[in-house]
Amino acid sequence: MSHPDEPTEDPTGQPTGQATGAPADPGRRPRVAVVFGGRSSEHAISCVTAGSVLQALDPDRYDVVPIGIATDGRWVLESAEPERLRIEAPDRLPSVDPDRAAVSLSRDARGTSLVVAEPSAPPRALGEVDVVFPLLHGPWGEDGTLQGMLEMAGVRYVGAGVLASAVSMDKAFMKVVLAAAGLPVLPSTTVTASEWARDPSGCRARAAELGYPLFAKPARGGSSIGISKVHDESELEAAILAAAEHDPKVLVEVAAEGAREVECGVLGSFDGPPETSVPAEIRIGGEHEFYDFAAKYLPEEHTELDVPAELEPGVTERLQALAARAFEAVGCEGLARVDFFVMPGGELVVNEINTMPGFTPTSMFPRMWAASGLDYPSLVDRLIQLALARGTGLR
Numbered sequence: 001m002s003h004p005d006e007p008t009e010d011p012t013g014q015p016t017g018q019a020t021g022a023p024a025d026p027g028r029r030p031r032v033a034v035v036f037g038g039r040s041s042e043h044a045i046s047c048v049t050a051g052s053v054l055q056a057l058d059p060d061r062y063d064v065v066p067i068g069i070a071t072d073g074r075w076v077l078e079s080a081e082p083e084r085l086r087i088e089a090p091d092r093l094p095s096v097d098p099d100r101a102a103v104s105l106s107r108d109a110r111g112t113s114l115v116v117a118e119p120s121a122p123p124r125a126l127g128e129v130d131v132v133f134p135l136l137h138g139p140w141g142e143d144g145t146l147q148g149m150l151e152m153a154g155v156r157y158v159g160a161g162v163l164a165s166a167v168s169m170d171k172a173f174m175k176v177v178l179a180a181a182g183l184p185v186l187p188s189t190t191v192t193a194s195e196w197a198r199d200p201s202g203c204r205a206r207a208a209e210l211g212y213p214l215f216a217k218p219a220r221g222g223s224s225i226g227i228s229k230v231h232d233e234s235e236l237e238a239a240i241l242a243a244a245e246h247d248p249k250v251l252v253e254v255a256a257e258g259a260r261e262v263e264c265g266v267l268g269s270f271d272g273p274p275e276t277s278v279p280a281e282i283r284i285g286g287e288h289e290f291y292d293f294a295a296k297y298l299p300e301e302h303t304e305l306d307v308p309a310e311l312e313p314g315v316t317e318r319l320q321a322l323a324a325r326a327f328e329a330v331g332c333e334g335l336a337r338v339d340f341f342v343m344p345g346g347e348l349v350v351n352e353i354n355t356m357p358g359f360t361p362t363s364m365f366p367r368m369w370a371a372s373g374l375d376y377p378s379l380v381d382r383l384i385q386l387a388l389a390r391g392t393g394l395r
Contacts, residue, residue: 028063029060029061029062029063030061030062030063030130030131030384030388031062031063031064031065031126031127031128031129031130031131032057032062032063032064032065032130032131032132032133032384033065033067033114033129033131033132033133034050034053034054034057034064034065034066034067034133034135035067035068035069035132035133035134035135035136035141035146036049036050036066036067036068036069036078036085036096036135036136037050037068037069037070037071037078037095037096037136038069038071038136038137038138038140038141039069039071039072039073039139039140039141040136040137040138040139040140040141040142040221041138041221041225041226041246042136042137042138042221042225043071043095043096044087044093044094044095045137045358046135046136046137046141047068047085047093047094047095047096048085048086048087048094048360049135049137049358049359049360049363050066050068050085050135051082051083051084051085051086051094051360052082052359052360052361052376053133053135053359053380054066054080054082054085055082056361056376056377056380057377057380058377058381061381062384063127064080065077065114065126065129066078066079066080067103067114068096068097068100069096069136069141070095070096070097070098071095071096071098072098073140074098074102075102075103075104076096076097076098076099076100076101076102076103077100077101077102077103077116077126078096078097078100079097079100101116101117101118102116102117102118103115103116103117103126104117105129105153105155106125107153107154110128111128111129111154112128112129112153112154112155113125113126113127113128113129114126114127114129129155130156130388131155131156131157131158131384131387131388132150132155132156132157132158133157133158133383133384133387134146134147134150134157134158134159134356135356135359136356137356137358138169138220138221139169139220139221139247141356142165142169142355142356143165143166143169143170143220144161144162144163144164144165144166144169147159147160147161147162147165148162150392151392151393154392154393155392156387156388156390156391156392157387158334158335158383158384158386158387159333159334159335159355159356159383159387160330160331160332160333160334160336160355161331161333163330163331164330164331164332164333164355165355167330167331168330168332168336168352168353168354168355169220169355170219170220170249171217171219171220171251171352172188172190172219172249172251174330174352174353175188177329177330178326178329178330178350180329181325181326181329183322183325183326183329183350184347184348184349184350185349185350186253186254186256186341186349186351187210187253187254188210188251188252188253188254189206189207189209189210189251189252189253190219190249190250190251190252191203191206191207191216191240191249191250191252192248192249192250193244193248193249193250194248196240196241196244196250200237203240204233204236206252207230207233207236207252208233210252210253210254211254212230212231212232212233212255213229213230213231213232213255213257214229214230214236214252214253214254214255215227215228215229215230215252215253215254215255216228216230216236216239216240216242216243216250216251216252217243217250217251217253218243218244218246218247218249218250218251219247219249219250219251220247220249221243221246221247225246226242226243226245226246226247227243228242228243229255230252236252240252256341256343256349256351258343258344259341259342259343259344259349260281260309260341260342261281261282261284261339261340261341261342261351262279262280262281262282262309262311262319262339262340262341262342263279263280263281263282263337263338263339263340263364263365263368264276264277264278264279264280264319264320264323264337264338264340264368265277265323265335265336265337265357265364265365265368265369265372266323266324266326266327266332266335266336266337266338267334267335267369267382267383267386268332268333268334268335268386270386270389273324273328274324274327274328274332276320276323276324277368277369277371277372278307278308278309278316278368278371278372279308279309279311279316279319279320279340279368280305280306280307280308280309280364280367280368280371281305281306281309281310281311282303282304282305282364283303283304283305283306284303305364305367307364307367307368307370307371308368308371311342312346315342315346315348318348319340319342319348322338322340322348322350323338323340326338326350326353327353330353332353332355333386333390334355334383334386334387335355335356335357335365335383336353336354336355336357337353337354337357337364337365337368338350338352338353338354339351339352339353339354361376366379
């Protein structure tokens with residue numbers, strides 16, 4: 001039997017996991033690469049999240065390297081100034097500067113290092129990477145693509161692995177997995193852009209079978225971008241086309257009319273079952289019919305968050321148990337936020353799982369954990385320690 005801090009081997013003699021724990025050199029701090037931005041429509045929200053995490057990381061404990069992924073996919077060495085990564089106004093969102101020095105991962109027999117390439121200068125190494133904190137939301141970051149690259153590079157990282165990331169990102173497949181595990185989900189159908197172009201009447205018929213009102217949303221999106229409420233069939237085409245601008249696969253699902261929106265944070269454990277936070281409720285005010293982008297991120301909007309949520313006796317415990325079951329059903333690691341509808345009759349329905357939820361100090365996930373006794377810097381530290389404690393590869 002191998003020691004838990006040593007790589008194991010498959011029958012071919014190749015390592016299936018990396019050693020866990022602190023850097024091999026006890027004289028240096030673990031090097032954390034904070035990766036943010038990305039190619040998805042949630043680029044700006046990822047930047048905002050990164051600003052908060054960069055500010056919270058303790059420089060006495062960690063050597064932090066900020067890495068931005070520009071909207072065109074270029075990786076650059078970004079600024080570590082959190083102020084640059086804030087939302088100043090609805091029309092002034094932060095973004096990664098693509099003109100900064102390019103950065104890449106380089107793998108050799110000694111490990112995986114960061115290499116910076118600047119014009120008119122030879123490449124320079126920044127040193128070995130101990131863990132990546134991927135603060136990317138949406139496709140090409142939260143969906144298993146980045147996680148797969150890091151697995152191949154042999155670099156530990158915060159959060160869910162390849163399969164759990166991919167399943168949780170794709171809301172249609174997420175529902176299939178959760179339903180197979182016996183968890184309650186809302187009825188839905190998927191409509192692809194090619195299906196809509198080929199057979200719009202068939203798509204309309206499937207939607208009508210669900211019954212209006214409905215929601216149409218990008219199947220692999222987030223931050224409520226591209227979501228529309230569909231009150232009747234006359235609004236269906238515009239809603240599907242709006243969602244398809246962000247994802248050619250559109251989820252059309254039953255609206256949870258009269259339901260309360262309640263969320264629960266889940267953290268992986270070092271040596272036991274996942275831990276759950278106190279739940280919190282989102283109460284939407286103003287003219288918002290649902291928790292859209294403006295209600296989520298713009299401070300002047302009239303959204304109220306009750307942390308913890310005021311629920312009927314026994315509902316909190318049932319909700320926490322379902323959150324842990326959902327976390328394990330898709331094979332999550334590290335962290336996740338599980339979103340629920342509490343129906344008018346008291347039934348609980350899983351809405352979705354976010355493997356990299358909003359992560360500013362005012363976001364729901366950190367607020368729930370703060371109310372559970374784990375403040376923001378401690379939460380960030382906990383996630384890095386969980387990532388350092390596990391290897392890459394099969395586990």
